[in-house]
Amino acid sequence: MSADCEMVVGLEVHVQLKTHTKAFCRCSASFGDPPNANVCPVCLGLPGALPVLNEQAVDLAIRAALALHCEVHETSIFARKNYFYPDLPKGYQISQYDKPLATGGELEIRTPNGGRRVVGITRVHLEEDAGKSLHDRFPGVTAIDLNRSGVPLIEIVSEPDMRSSAEAGAYLRSLKQILEYMDVSDVSMEEGSLRVDANVSARKRGTTALGQKTEVKNMNSFSGVERALDVEFSRQVGILAAGGNVEQQTMLWDAGTGQVRPARSKEASHDYRYFPEPDLAPLVIDRGRIEDAREHLPELPAARRERFARNYALGEYDVDVLTSSPALADYFEGVARQHGDAKAAANWVMGEVLAALKSSGQTIAHFSVRPKDLAELLTLVRSGSVSHTAAKQIFALMVTSGDPPDVIATREGLSKVSDDDALRRWLDDVIAEHPKEAERYAQGEKKLQGVLIGAVMKRSKGSADPKRLGQLLAERFGGGA
Numbered sequence: 001m002s003a004d005c006e007m008v009v010g011l012e013v014h015v016q017l018k019t020h021t022k023a024f025c026r027c028s029a030s031f032g033d034p035p036n037a038n039v040c041p042v043c044l045g046l047p048g049a050l051p052v053l054n055e056q057a058v059d060l061a062i063r064a065a066l067a068l069h070c071e072v073h074e075t076s077i078f079a080r081k082n083y084f085y086p087d088l089p090k091g092y093q094i095s096q097y098d099k100p101l102a103t104g105g106e107l108e109i110r111t112p113n114g115g116r117r118v119v120g121i122t123r124v125h126l127e128e129d130a131g132k133s134l135h136d137r138f139p140g141v142t143a144i145d146l147n148r149s150g151v152p153l154i155e156i157v158s159e160p161d162m163r164s165s166a167e168a169g170a171y172l173r174s175l176k177q178i179l180e181y182m183d184v185s186d187v188s189m190e191e192g193s194l195r196v197d198a199n200v201s202a203r204k205r206g207t208t209a210l211g212q213k214t215e216v217k218n219m220n221s222f223s224g225v226e227r228a229l230d231v232e233f234s235r236q237v238g239i240l241a242a243g244g245n246v247e248q249q250t251m252l253w254d255a256g257t258g259q260v261r262p263a264r265s266k267e268a269s270h271d272y273r274y275f276p277e278p279d280l281a282p283l284v285i286d287r288g289r290i291e292d293a294r295e296h297l298p299e300l301p302a303a304r305r306e307r308f309a310r311n312y313a314l315g316e317y318d319v320d321v322l323t324s325s326p327a328l329a330d331y332f333e334g335v336a337r338q339h340g341d342a343k344a345a346a347n348w349v350m351g352e353v354l355a356a357l358k359s360s361g362q363t364i365a366h367f368s369v370r371p372k373d374l375a376e377l378l379t380l381v382r383s384g385s386v387s388h389t390a391a392k393q394i395f396a397l398m399v400t401s402g403d404p405p406d407v408i409a410t411r412e413g414l415s416k417v418s419d420d421d422a423l424r425r426w427l428d429d430v431i432a433e434h435p436k437e438a439e440r441y442a443q444g445e446k447k448l449q450g451v452l453i454g455a456v457m458k459r460s461k462g463s464a465d466p467k468r469l470g471q472l473l474a475e476r477f478g479g480g481a
Helices: 055-067 165-182 222-241 287-295 301-312 316-322 326-339 342-360 371-383 388-401 405-412 420-433 435-442 448-459 466-476
Strands: 005-016 078-082 092-096 102-110 116-128 132-138 141-145 152-158 194-204 214-219 249-254 259-265
Touching: 005 165, 005 222, 055 102, 055 116, 055 152, 055 165, 055 287, 092 116, 102 165, 165 194, 165 222, 165 301, 194 222, 214 222, 222 249, 222 259, 301 316, 301 326, 301 342, 316 326, 316 342, 326 342, 326 371, 342 371, 342 388, 371 388, 371 405, 388 405, 420 435, 420 448, 420 466, 435 448, 448 466
Parallel strands: 214 249
Antiparallel strands: 005 152, 005 194, 078 092, 102 116, 116 152, 132 141, 194 214, 249 259
């Protein structure tokens, strides 16, 4: 029956905003501090403590909503979402309900078959985070850390417009990239600054009515979201095939077993007994403030991809890699503009730079090789001052030392050597060490030219001029190559 059914997915994404302090008090919002170090009467929900809205959180939320093409409303209202849980000290969460900050946006994604799909954004609203329950800190008991309680979030709710787990993954990766470009969040699933709840249902292909949905939680990676959706969809299809009915409930994903299990019946909005937050006035945003935020939006990923393809004549794969993060895109542009050859800059950034970042553990924002120094190295290669082999050695030393390439080339003797006498001496040594290969080359095995020249390059630490070496080698053996 699975072939007769299609998946329908909508996603709720909670994003921690990049503020120094919490949503309604001045406690630090930093990650990784000792448990319960960043708390006060407001985030502990003590009697008489009153919330005061964080202005920076509002500005970041506006920027995110505009980047998703939402309408930002001049008036929105905070509400109390009432429920009882150990990590919610007030017994309610300050959120927004029937009058959210922004509605009616969209996000275009690339589908797995190469097509495009526009996913509607139902709403973007502000709210505070709850605390965190820790089940593995002490044997047999649950510990509560309230450092996260009151941290500012936006919740981004999509329409049920996705039709596969792969589309859901594409949506999440595109959304994460936009939020990174807008600099509104660290969007780290590992640190909990991006969390995803997935609503999924199954229905017969060709029908338009939505099936009964379930909500899947406890997913800590985008690939985990995709796996969980596939498992839950298969479970629902099995129930329908057996003539049963899918029950509306919350399911927990277990990445270790690859299974979903029921957690509780899914609450409806009336279960939360929403009502306007009495301690906060309506949030009124001047239209000029909204338009000013729109005017100063950073370049969106889609626009940057289009510009890179147009201005630098790069292919789709190169563009996707180079624009994967704003910091990497900035780094590439710095190299390309100063060197003048965008393709060479792209090849080095996607090759040596990304490899060095992976092996060194550095981030591109704090990379020891500055764009202008990499551009200078590429210029040395283009001018013939250093060979490509030597350039790789110089780059490796630039990563560890941070020194400019010309300084390293001089210090390490890696400037290209074109002097015939020096090149002939290296050739003599290599031929003496590889007499059989030299003899076979002399008899016409052209492929051995690369072996012999490679040996010279190794002996010269990459400083020999490979083009001139080829000429001298051919002359030595009477053009037999």
